[in-house]
Amino acid sequence: MNGAIYVGKKEKNTFMDKVKKILPKGSNLNLCLTCGACSSGCPATGLENMDPRKFLRMVSMGLDQEIEMHPWVWMCSNCQRCIYACPMKINIPGLVYEARKLWPRDKRPKGILGSCDMALRNESSSAMGTAEEDFKFVVEDVLNEVRENQPGWENLEAPVDKQGAYFFLSQNSREPVTEPDEMVPLWKILHIVGADWTYSTKGWGGENYCMFLADDENWKKIAKRTLDSAKDLGCKVYLNTECGHSTFSVWMGQKKFKIETDLEIAPMVKYYAKWIREGKLKVNSDWNKDIKVKFTVQDPCNQIRKSFGDPLAEDLRFVVKSVVGEENFIDMIPNRLNNYCCGGGGGALQSGYKEQRFQYGRLKNEQIINTGAQYVITPCHNCHAQIHELSEHNKGNYHSVHLWTIIALSLEILAENERAYLGPDLVEVNLPN
């Protein structure tokens, strides 16, 4: 057998020691029982002949050279499902994150690197590089169009840089740049509940690819910019449109980098649920009583397992059941805190390992197929895109939709041009008069 590992009378291995110093409490890396709980529950197990346990073992045995530049670090989506079951609560994703740093910055995946650098180009933080004024123009342009073309919405607002607004809303770049009509349902919802909200020009872009790049300095820079922007506008609550990693990057970034703020950093879904409970958002599922279209929901790892936990998972189900009808909701198995990552997280959508990403997603595809649902509600942009692609790749015939689309549908306020992700079965349902 070749490729023996030599240990004993030699230098202490450096990467392990380094990581132990960086991660809180050394991240318990030493405590590994090599039990395999992590790998048995990880969708990335087997990709590049690697799995979480093996990765940690290689690090423990000092195989730094083999770890360095290993592509698997970009296939692990940092979903933390391994930590969830690990009897020793070992932070393997934290280790993977540090291992990403072993790649020279310019050798890291182009897609992630480009998106990070793009966000640093101007004050907008948009990973697509859209400048502040361009964003403002698009918002106003779309708003005017709605006011003119959709009866009843003459007073709709989409404020930008409104001083003293209660909610600060950051916006994923995908909508303003590639599908601007997709912004409108959320505006309408905010209008109906009478929310006092605002976008900003500075730091409006919610996404944070520098986090995926393991570029701490710029993760912090982007998170701080958007939080500062919200602070400067005097807002109380920091919201992001339905996007998992955005919310996480700000929520975690604030903690990790000790960014000072009084803002509540909250996921959008929590407020949907609150408004429905308060009667401000009078949704119902009558539209689905006869057609019985089935829905399932993807719990975004970044928002459920990694941050807001069970209360948010409960809120998410409450909202979905309220709008589609309890009988038309089918949960995936497993779900909530123990849900599988779809494979779109951790920058995977931009890392260039497409084949592996589809392989990663095979469990998610199976889970969805097993529910029999035609629609997967994905309150996260990366989940949305990955599940959309999984459906096409596997010919799964299911649709991936944001929650705002279905809420608006239920409220009879979803215009024809806001239905890009609905299938033929819903494209004409509950159209506004």
Added chain:
Amino acid sequence: MSNTVIGSVMIVGGGIGGIQAALDLANSGYLVYMVEKTASIGGVMSQLDKTFPTNDCSMCIMSPKLVEVGRHMNIKLITLAEIKDVRGEKGNFEVDIFQKARYIDMDKCIACGACTEKCPKKVDDVYNQKLIKRKAIYVPYPQAVPLKYAIDSENCIKLTKGKCGTCEKTCPAKAINYNDKDKNFSINSGSIILSPGFKTYDPSGKLTYSYDNNPDVVTSIEFERLLSASGPNKGHIVRLSDYAEPKKIAWLQCVGSRDINTCDNGHCSSVCCMYAIKQAIIAKEHEPNLECTIFYMDIRTHGKGFENCYNQAKDKYGIKFIRSRVHSVFDQSGNKKGQVINYVDEVTGKCVSDTYDIVVLSVGMEISPDIKLLAQKLGIELTHGSFCKTNSFDPVATTREGIYVCGAFQGPKDIPQSVIEAGAAALCAGSILAEGRNTLTELKEMPVERNISGERPRVGVFICHCGINISSVIDVKDVGDYAKTLPYVEYVADNLYSCSQDTQDNITKVIQEKSLNRIIVAACSPRTHEPLFQETLLNASLNKYMFEMVNIRNHGSWVHKDYPEKATQKAKDLVRMAVEKVVLFEPLEEAKLEIDQNALVIGGGISGMTAAKALADQGYKVNLIEREAILGGNANNLYITAKGEVIKKELDKLINEVKSSKNINVFTGAELIKVEGFVGNFSTTILQGDLEKNVKHGIAIIATGAYEYKPEEYLYGKYPRVFTGIELDKKFISNDPFLKDVKTAVFIQCVGSREPQRPYCSRICCTHTMISALHLKELNPDMNIFVLYRDIRTYGEKEYLYKEAREKGVIFIRFSSDNKPKITVNEYGLEIEVIDHILQKPVKIKADILSLASAIVPYRDEKLAQFFKVPLNDEGFFAEAHVKLAPSDFAVDGVFLCGLSHYPKPIDESVAQSKAAASSATRLLARKTINTIGTVAQVNPVLCSSCGICVSICPYNAPSFKTSGHFADKAEINPVLCKGCGACVASCRSGALTLKGFSESQLMAMISSTCL
């Protein structure tokens, strides 16, 4: 407060530990109060199905003890009660007790069950782990002690809503009392034993286990109930969601153990590996085609006989063992049945997905919150894992003087170890009250034996259903009807459980009312139950040998379960044979023997010295024999214990105490050369140097220890830097400066253990390696340490040492027995090559030292075994009387065992067992006299031809030639030595020998009745 020592002990908790301690104490002259939280004693053991390795039904081996406690006049049961506070100090505690109302007058309740039958309220059956319902008025299980009903006040309609009252109307004994009130009262006792037991980990609410809403995911204790014939599905294993028969079952180990993330139980629960293997084997015996898989991290079969059972599970039963902790269990979507389990194959590194009909969660042990609170209230310190804190050299003493502990509260453990600690706790609790002994106890006055000479035989036949164990196969009523037709049979009855307390009372009553003079019980095995029924005969003024047991369960319903009609016919035949036999019975007499009050302890290590001191402290004279020139045994070369105590220090203290005790006579450099006699009257010759000395003693304790294996493998003896665990300890003791310069140290586990020639696990080596590795890390924190192992077996709270070792950077590499590490020496020194179990690549370690965790080898002392007529097992350890319930006793009366000669064990367990052996010895010595058995051989000297065959064939030296007087030179039997085996009777060519109770006429009568 007066200075009088109170001769009573309070035992808190009525599980097997508490029961054993209570019986030890009550039979040694102390009054016992047993406080039990539930309505009856029995604890978790009463819920278990069959027990390893005898495959005895747990309840069956336990119920005689339950009954003994129930009818013992010196044990006061206080059920539905908890202790709230303790004042005072050792010798005189005042204990506050809170007792919940039972709502039943226990003096009036006749346990007829009419109330339960009529009670309209169904509630979860806690005894059956809530898998089925029982009624609000209940007994937990049919053999419960006390067998008195109780009302569950939280669920009773009358007590909660004021309506109903059905049970009061139904009860024929007028025992229902709705006005019963909860009570607070205090009892004084001299010492206290805490044996509150454990609770099983509750996996509810954990998404990874899918336990909440999935009936096909069950805990291991629920599975015990499913396996049990008295369980919810009468022992027929089914998938609870649809009652289909399972084809595949998976066990997940370490659920709620060795987990500091999803729960806070860092300890190993010690028992789960073995019970999972047992459950899998029993499940396979129920259904041979069943596929059983156990998912584990380390298989911990460190107990006596366990490794052998593990090997059988793999090789004989085909049970699959997969090393993987499973991330999650989840059900399949839609209507498909079965639980999905994904795991990573360690060799291929590939993820495998499989489905199982039933998933059993092997839940661990933890201490319940109310016990933690009680400990706080009592000022008793707890460990990191919330178990009771003890010291290795005093393992059953809590941190409060006069309060002792045994069982799972002392640390996670199995039944044998709990029973051992119970004995130790009883000894300690009794010893401090020595002056109060026999001051509070009452002597049982046995009724005068009825003279039945001249009476016509009047036979009573009692036929047992054994729950459904017998009656599901054999038509009990039919057998009963048949029995009524047999000659001399005056009375026939059938009972659900003949061993239950109410049945005993009933048999006593019937014997007296019907003037029965011969009793037959057709039930289970006389091995476990004969003494129980004989006691009942005594209570009814009948000679106890007027009794015959017919085993229609083991020899009937169990073996012929597929042929119910033939089994019923066989039961009838057996009953008829028994009737033919008993009518020829005559009362037998037992000889009464004085017990010599001196003791002999063989072995002067920690075990022997502890046992000797325990007896000496109670005033018994002890001769202590040690083969070496100095006392101390292996402990002389050991460094520290798992709890960090310096062994030398404690050892010196113990040696001093032993040497200075006026009651102990130490013989070092000595051996036994001759042992004669029997329980109560041994005569032993000791050879010390050239001197022979004869000593007389009533009991003997064997504590001869074991030694460390000298390896032939891994370059041991060929290269100086390869040494054994004890040799490394010696370097620690001498503080060898060379250790500080060691840069890399390697340990190899299981050297000489778990090998074909020595298949057992040596139990202590994993822990010893952890202690040594941690000590090396202390000497030099930068030292590279590698432990090459097969399974890490740091059971119980020793798991924390394993955790600490990993924390400090020790690397653990797992190897299999067919791919062992290879050692070479080159110019740089030692190189050790092993395949890493995760990377599946060779790892080459350049090491400065190699420490071999060498096996513990028994002396296989056949001479000693022969002297005392005690058995050795295949491995060379002494074999105890009963693996579970008599682990420190031999089947031979008056001889006890402890320490390494029984099985490898650490110091704390050796100390506990030494005290347990001393406790058993005390129980015997305290009786002052004992009776021999009545079923002994007898010589008719007229027929004896003095051939001497009986003398040579007897394994117990009972026959001898009369040397003088009438019939000189003819054989005679010493009834005290005779065990009633019948070897002499069968071999006597003159027909001069008879075995009482098995006479030729009796046996011929049985045979002719079958040939009719």
